[in-house]
Amino acid sequence: MGLNLGGFGDLKGLIEKAKAPGGLMEIAKSLPLDQLLEKLPLDRLLTPEFMQKYTPFQSIGELLQKAGLGSAADSAQRIAEVPRDQLDAQVKENTSFGSMQQLLQKAVEFYQARQSDGK
Template structure:
């Protein structure tokens, strides 16, 4: 018996979709932020390399510190503990993204391009 995840099908189907090229992007675009934060590998997405290239921050910890909800040494997993409104406000104020979900969507695209060797 599977789990229905917002029209995405069962859990097994979602896991298989995530393994396909573009599957993570589809998940990031179709799920609400709270589910994205729980299902995607944030530590592989919100890397220092991504943060330095696409935000004014050196790391996700630095963004959390600026938002007043963490320290510069926090890992990407700390994002799961922060109220979404605070994340969205900080992302909107400090980056070119309109929300945390948009930032994560870009991080997924960046991750996929690195996986495909598109450095």
């Protein structure tokens, strides 16, 4: 019996899809935000390097702290605990992204580009 994840079949199928070129992006565009926050490697995506390049924040913890939703020391995993509407509002208000989902999609794109560059 497999776990169905938004049409991706079981967990093994999701892992295989993520390993394929462009697979993480397909997942990021296909799954709802709640599932993305559970399934994506947030600590590898929402790195200080990504945050500094695409947002006015040094880290995801700093974004959460500004919103009053956490502290600057919080890891990327903390965003899964924040109410989605508050998270989206903070992202929309303080970044060039319209939602947390869009920010994650860009983070996946950035991560994959870094992987293909061998960094």
